Amino acid sequence: MxxxxxxxxxxxxxxxxxxxxxxxxxxxxxxxxxxxxxxxxxxxxxxxxxxxxxxxxxxxxxxxxxxxxxxxxxxxxxxxxxxxxxxxxxxxxxxxxxxxxxxxxxxxxxxxxxxxxxxxxxxxxxxxxxxxxxxxxxxxxxxxxxxxxxxxxxxxxxxxxxxxxxxxxxxxxxxxxxxxxxxxxxxxxxxxxxxxxxxxxxxxxxxxxxxxxxxxxxxxxxxxxxxxxxxxxxxxxxxxxxxxxxxxxxxxxxxxxxxxxxxxxxYNTDVFRTIFHRIEELSGKKYVDIYPDLGADRTKFDDGMKDAIAFRVIADHLRTLSFSIADGIMPGNNGRNYVLRRILRRAVKYGRQLGFSGDKPLFDGLVSTLVAQMGDVFPELKDREAAIRETLNREENAFNLTLDRGLKRFGDGAVSLSEGAVFSGDLAFELYDTFGFPVDLTALLCSERGLKLDEDRFKALMEEQQVRSRAAQKTTVVRALEISTDAVTTMTGFDSDESEATVLELHPQEDALFVITDKTPFYAEMGGQAGDTGTLAINGNEYAVSAVQQIGKARAVAVPADASIAVGDTVTLKLDTTRRRPIEAHHSATHLLHWALHEVVSKDAAQQGSSVDENRLRFDFNSGAVTPEQLQTIEDKVNAKIAENGNVSWTEVPHASIKGRTDIMQFFGDKYGDTVRVVQIGGGNNSLDGYSMELCGGTHVRKTGEIGLFKIKSEGAIAAGVRRIEAVCGKAAETWLAEQEQLLIAEAEAATAKATVTLEKLKQLAIEAPLALAAAPATHELSALKAHLEHLKEVSIEAEKAFKKAQARAAAQQADAELAELIEAGKPIIRTFEADASLVQELLNGLKKKNFGEAAFFIVDDGEKLQLATYCGDVAQARGLKAGDLLRDLAALAGGKGGGKADQARGGAPEREKIAELEAAAKAKL
Missing domain, CATH: 3.30.930.10 (Bira Bifunctional Protein; Domain 2)
Structure with missing residues (x-):
């Protein structure tokens, strides 16, 4: 059979x-x-x-x-x-x-x-x-x-x-x-x-x-x-x-x-033979079904045995990687994603045995063979074949560079060692920490050469690094998140702009008083949505709410430190609706954008991150390049749905009741509780039959018509395989269009001035050259320039998009190139660059998009002052590090200032001679 x-x-x-x-x-x-x-x-x-x-x-x-x-x-x-x-x-x-x-x-x-x-x-x-x-x-x-x-x-x-x-x-x-x-x-x-x-x-x-x-x-x-x-x-x-x-x-x-x-x-079955045949075609080598004896000395394997093992490793790992990517699990730096990256690197390393290299890729020629073999039983392989191929090619190309450098460094360290000798744990740590070389790959290389890896020393160095991180954590000034409470706050702000609430706890901080109440209309920044602002009123006094902080199941609002409030007081919490409404509009527009991407680009265009506030929305997704025609279609579809003025509703349901529903967006890797909130657009209210349905804890408009005009500002790559769309809607869209109009007018005026100068030069030539035809080109040139200006007026918005797209792509690609190896190492990053200030935000964006878990500190010397930025991913924040606090502390050392949120912060400092001091201080903290 x-x-x-x-x-x-x-x-x-x-x-x-x-x-x-x-x-x-x-x-x-x-x-x-x-x-x-x-x-x-x-x-x-x-x-x-x-x-x-x-x-x-x-x-x-x-x-x-x-x-x-x-x-x-x-x-x-x-x-x-x-x-x-x-x-x-x-x-x-x-x-x-x-x-x-x-x-x-x-x-x-x-x-x-x-x-x-x-x-x-x-x-x-x-x-x-x-x-x-x-x-x-x-x-x-x-x-x-x-x-x-x-x-x-x-x-x-x-x-x-x-x-x-x-x-x-x-x-x-x-x-x-x-x-x-x-x-x-x-x-x-x-x-x-x-x-x-x-x-x-x-x-x-x-x-x-x-x-x-x-x-x-x-x-x-x-x-x-x-x-x-x-x-x-x-x-x-x-x-x-x-x-x-x-x-x-x-x-x-x-x-x-x-x-x-x-x-x-x-392996001697048709489950693997088809893949082996394809590897034979690509490598020029033949598979022989031979196996080493149990416990055999791996340093004594001949090339025939090494080839056979390589065939089996590659075939097995191809299956694992392809099926995982088909299910949305991508190679990365943490958890299951890092397991996949290790598997991929192991396959690439064994590919070298069969002659595959950076110039002769391994996976590209194998994916279609696996899909043809198993795609009927597992149709997700067929559906995601392009994504599988693109992901494997990207990861393989990146690791081939790391592999070459790591192998050279390993070879330098092992060249003088005889069989049975101990390979330095310090060098293994250097390969891991500096070159991003996995320690299990170092162990495999040692095994092949008959060397013993000093694992105890490697583990000791890893522990020392963790101790340094913990020590840095203790010196970090933690502000609102330092608060501990068992209080529970009910969120009323999905349906109400104002709540009368009872004060449960007060937590004075250095520059603010954090007030925890039993109810609140305020949304705390999470899930990419900006937090609310507004007022707290009590006894005829009204205090500005400058920030909202989620603390466990409680929600605290920050008011001035000298506010006269006591536990048990009844207060009135009121949203700044002039800010909340555009935030809601941008958030609901993000859901429509996600829906339109699936309709126009691909059902596999999965969200990789988003950010919404009152001024704009940003949506990141995995995809290849998006054409201008596709962008226009997306924009048209979103505006058509806005014009329908359809229902936007939300309901809480048991998570178990919607598991497996592919029509409700549930993001891979997210942890959901027993009860989840589904936001739907279209269909009957809370009937789970909308054309757009996502698990979402944010705030939204009630009707799509409240969003207003939707306009895409830019689209481009922010990392390999990840794209970003920035857009605006409502008043923000009108403002942006007005700005574009002014830019167009300025460009048209500049073009007219240039045309006038050109015309004058042409006239002068006509006077100097005694040719009757000399005036004809001038007349023709003026006419062409006028026609060109009219054309510019009609297509200038598209031209602006193209310009912005190219500009964003250039900055993102520069940051991506700088960060590639640093992110891959998975360790805290401290780096100084001489570049334009625009690089700073792209560096932060690059870390965010790669879900970098650790901390980073960047110094960009733009020739006039130091542009500073800090970043703290999930792992760093779990150790107590906060980007805003780090930035404030470090910037002060060079006479600067700045601030931000827990995950990102920016600032500047005038004392450029303090770079070394800043780097040393950052190293101590991170």
Whole structure:
């Protein structure tokens, strides 16, 4: 059978047993504790927990689930390529019962499929059952033993030999410290040439590739309680998982279970052969299905073995990367994104063994092969093929530069070391910290040369760096976020501009008094939306609210430090609606822009960041270049929806009720609570049937007509694969258009003046040259210039867009180039540049768009003064660093000032001779 036939055979069998065949869940897990979806059961957890009811009739399901185990608890990365069966990405075939059938049916059907339908000889099959030791949960699984025993006996096999007792580690499954759990039966296949059951029995669960686990049947019958006891569940479930690649290996490598003379390999199947053939075409080398012995010295591998390992690593990693990107998980610097980046770099490194390099890319020629092979089963591969190819090419090109530099530095450090020597932990740290070279890649290079990496020294240096960061954190002056409170504030500002509230707490700070109330109409800056301002009134006094701060579940407003307010007072909080209304308009326009991008550019144009305030909106998204025609269409579509004056509404719903709805934008990587707020445009109020629907906590207009005219100011690249649109609406759009008109008039006047000078010169030439025709070109030139000016008036706005676009692109590309290696290293950044002041904001934008988690301090010497900027990402802020506070402290050292928010701040300083002092101070703080 081919792999496709094996997959279909499994699903068809369980379809016959009245199972609903469901699609694979995304590799982006629903559980925040997982890096990736790593088992078939992940998507069914709510049914096991009883929080949701299984929507199948009868409540049974079967599927093939794409899984990744590379990072975290389940990590097979380092074994990939060196044996026959480890992968980072694999398919898990499974059948499920949600309170329906149990052990009898699950065991009988497993036997019927594997033995009766596929034809695996019963004597080569070993079943393990749970046999706890003293102190382990549950009891011996006699029921499972008896069921298996009857089946083996029916084939003339000795149950005492074929059935193995398993311990709590191998044969008791738990979802977590508490929750659903139960015993399991694993099916192992004896792959020894002779097939002696007694030999196979000894190999079960002993890490031998001659006795492979193929299927695990989990019987969820207990609930692990917090006190350590196990309670019987009223509804019992079945959760099974069969390794698809292993099933293909055993069937295809044994000629349908008839020839076990050759050790089966997952890689010697049509699952991988198609990719190997393409790698052979691109590299000019041939794949040979050979493997090193367990524990073999990797420094002694010949080129043939190294080539074989490289083929397997590349094929496996191509699958992992492509499927992940198809599900919206991109290579990056943190968490699961960094795992993908490590996998990509590992593949690129092994690609060097086969002759791939910066001049001969690895992935570009392989993606289409994988898509053609698996796109019918997993259509997301077809839908996202262009995005997969573009992302892999970009990452590969960037890392090839890093790899060349890192390999050279590694080679310099290793050249004098003999086999068995210790590679310096200091140099490994330098490769990591300065060159952005992953330490696991350094460890791999050491292994290949027979060197021992001084991991203890490397870890010590990492800890020293963390200690410095913690010390810097202690010296940071933290202002409003230093406040701790258990108070809860109800947000009334979605529907009201004014609230009467009770003062719950007062928190005096150096330059303001922060007031926490039980209710508030004020929105605190979050999710890209600017915070509100307004007034607080009490006893005839009215105080300006200059800032709003979210503190846990409470919301505090900043009023003057000398305000006369006491806990328990009743106050009136009132929004500055002249500011709030345009903020709402820009925010709702952002949702319309997002919708229009999907309509015009691509459904894959996913949001990468946004910012809205009363003056403009900014929207970043992943995409290739957007044409001027597409931009005009987007603008027209948004304005058409504004003119419809459709409803804008919002409602809170249980997050579980909308999981899986692709028509409601839910952003990858965001953590949502049990209840979420859906903002919809169009459709009936709160009916979840709008043409635009997004999870959003911000404020919005009530009707699209309130947005006013929508105008795109600029569009351009801010990083590789990431674009930015800036736009304005309402009064801000009218103001911008008026400014453009004045610019047009000025340009027209300048052009007219230039034309006049040109005409005078032409006339002078006509006088000096005694040719009758000399006047004709002059007349013609004047006419052409006048026509050109008229044309300029008609298209000047488009010309301005093009100019702005080019200007923004140039600045962004410069910042992108400067930041590429620094961001990749993932460490705090301190850098000085001699450049125009415009570079400062683009540097900050570049960090923001790359979701840089650490802190940064930039000094840009523009020749007149120092332009300063600080940045603090999520990781830095978690350590207590705030960009605004850092900027104020550092700028003062050079006679300057400035400020900003927690994530970004800018300022200036006149004392240019203080650069070295500023750098030293920043290094101490960061």
């Amino acid at each position: 081919t792999s496709a036939e094996i997959r279909n055979s499994f699903l068809d069998f369980f379809r016959e047993q009245q199972h609903t065949i469901v699609p694979s869940a995304s590799l982006m897990p629903q559980s925040p504790g997982l890096l990736f979806t790593n088992a078939g059961m992940n998507q069914f957890v709510p049914y096991f927990l009883g929080t949701d009811k299984a929507p199948y009739d009868p409540p049974r399901a079967a599927d093939t689930q794409k899984c990744i185990r590379a990072g975290g608890k389940h990590n097979d990365l380092e074994d990939v390529g060196y044996d026959t069966y480890h992968h980072t990405m694999f398919e898990m075939l499974g059948n499920w019962s949600f309170g329906n059938y149990f052990k009898k049916e699950a065991i009988q059907w497993a036997w019927d499929l594997v033995v009766e339908r596929w034809g695996l000889p019963a004597h080569r099959l070993h079943a393990s059952v749970y046999a706890p030791k003293e102190g382990d949960p549950g009891n011996f699984d006699q029921e499972a033993y008896d069921l298996w025993a009857a089946l083996f006996a029916s084939k003339g096999c000795d149950p005492a030999v074929q059935i193995v007792h398993g311990n709590v580690k191998d044969n008791f499954w738990m979802m977590g410290e508490t929750g659903p759990c139960g015993p399991c039966s694993e099916l192992h296949v004896n792959l020894t040439p002779e097939g002696d059951p007694k030999t196979g029995r000894k190999l079960v669960n002993n890490d031998s590739d001659l006795c492979i686990e193929i299927w695990n049947l989990v019987f969820i019958q207990y609930n692990a309680e917090a006190d350590g006891t196990f309670r019987e569940l009223p509804a019992k479930h079945v959760d099974t998982g069969m390794g698809f690649e292993r099933a293909c290996s055993i069937i295809q490598n044994t000629k349908g279970f008839t020839d076990f003379s050759r050790k089966p390999s997952n």
